[in-house]
Amino acid sequence: MFSGSIPALVTPFAADGAFDEAVYRDLIDWQITEGSSALVPCGTTGEAATLTADEHFGIVRICVDQAAGRVPVIAGAGSNDTQVAAANIRRAKEAGADAALMVPPYYNRPSQEGIYQHFARLAEQADLPIVLYNVPGRTVTDIQPATLVRIVTTFPDIFVAVKDASGAIARVSAHRAGCGPDFVQLSGNDDMALAFNAMGGRGCISVSANVAPRLCAEFQAACQASDYAAALALQDRLYPLHDALFTDASPGPVKYAMTRVRPGFPQGLRLPMTWPSEASRNAVDAALAHAGLV
Structure with missing residues (x-):
C-alpha cells in the first residue's frame, strides 16, 4: 500500500508557538513536487506530543486537503491508552487520512500480550488501515517479531505495514518470514534504509x-x-545529513536545516524542545554542503 520516500513532516510554528498553516501547505506542495510518495503529519518529527487533540487532527485535515489525493496521508494517531488510540483512529478517518500510524503503548510498558491485545482491540474498531510503528528508543515498549507476526497475520486487512525504527536490521527477514514477502516494511531510520531495502523493505x-525530498526519493527509486x-552513491551523499539531524534533540536540527x-521557514519549536546547539548547527551546515543542498 505504501512505498518510497515518505517524510515524517515537521510542523511549522511561529516564534510564539502558533501553527503556520500557509508554510505547511507550501511544504506539502514542495514535498509532492520533489517526489515524496506519501506524507506523515503529526508524528514524532511533527511534534505531536505538544499538540492539542484539536490541533493535531486539524493539521491532519489540512494535510489531506492540500495533498488533494496526489499522495496518501498517514496520520500519526498513537496513544498509550487503548480507548484514546481508538478515538484517534476515528478522528484520523474523519479528517480524511488514508491510514493511521500507531505506536505501541508507551510509559505504562505492557507485556507482549498487552501489546497484542491493544492492537487487537483497535483492529476490532478500526475502519482505517494501520501502519504499526515500532520505535523502542522512544516508547521503551518493543513489538517483538513474534508479536508483530501475530498481530499482522490475525488482522491482515487492518495492519498493512510497519515502520520499523528498532534498529535491529535482522528483523526485516524475521518479519518477512512470518508475514510473507508482500507485507510492507518501511524503515524508520534513514541511515539504515539501504540495508533495510536490500533485505526486503519497500x-x-x-x-x-x-530537507532533501528529491534526493531521498531518488534513493528510494534506485533501491526499488x-x-x-x-x-x-546517494547513501554516501546523504549519510552525513542523516547523522547530523540527530546531533541534538529532534526535531531541532531538522527545523534548523529547513x-x-x-x-x-519559521524557527518555532514548542517546549520542551529547543533550538539546536551551535555544534549541532555546524554539523547540519556541513552535511547540507556535502549533499549539495546549499
Missing part, C-alpha cells in the same frame, strides 16, 4: 526527506529498481 518514513550502485534550504 521504503522509509523519513526525517531527512523534510535494484540499482544498488546508484543507491549507495531554514537553510527553505529561506523564511
Whole structure:
C-alpha cells in the first residue's frame, strides 16, 4: 500500500508557538513536487506530543486537503491508552487520512500480550488501515517479531505495514518470514534504509526527506529498481545529513536545516524542545554542503 520516500513532516510554528498553516501547505506542495510518495503529519518529527487533540487532527485535515489525493496521508494517531488510540483512529478517518500510524503503548510498558491485545482491540474498531510503528528508543515498549507476526497475520486487512525504527536490521527477514514477502516494511531510520531495502523493505518514513525530498526519493527509486550502485552513491551523499539531524534533540536540527534550504521557514519549536546547539548547527551546515543542498 505504501512505498518510497515518505517524510515524517515537521510542523511549522511561529516564534510564539502558533501553527503556520500557509508554510505547511507550501511544504506539502514542495514535498509532492520533489517526489515524496506519501506524507506523515503529526508524528514524532511533527511534534505531536505538544499538540492539542484539536490541533493535531486539524493539521491532519489540512494535510489531506492540500495533498488533494496526489499522495496518501498517514496520520500519526498513537496513544498509550487503548480507548484514546481508538478515538484517534476515528478522528484520523474523519479528517480524511488514508491510514493511521500507531505506536505501541508507551510509559505504562505492557507485556507482549498487552501489546497484542491493544492492537487487537483497535483492529476490532478500526475502519482505517494501520501502519504499526515500532520505535523502542522512544516508547521503551518493543513489538517483538513474534508479536508483530501475530498481530499482522490475525488482522491482515487492518495492519498493512510497519515502520520499523528498532534498529535491529535482522528483523526485516524475521518479519518477512512470518508475514510473507508482500507485507510492507518501511524503515524508520534513514541511515539504515539501504540495508533495510536490500533485505526486503519497500521504503522509509523519513526525517531527512523534510530537507532533501528529491534526493531521498531518488534513493528510494534506485533501491526499488535494484540499482544498488546508484543507491549507495546517494547513501554516501546523504549519510552525513542523516547523522547530523540527530546531533541534538529532534526535531531541532531538522527545523534548523529547513531554514537553510527553505529561506523564511519559521524557527518555532514548542517546549520542551529547543533550538539546536551551535555544534549541532555546524554539523547540519556541513552535511547540507556535502549533499549539495546549499
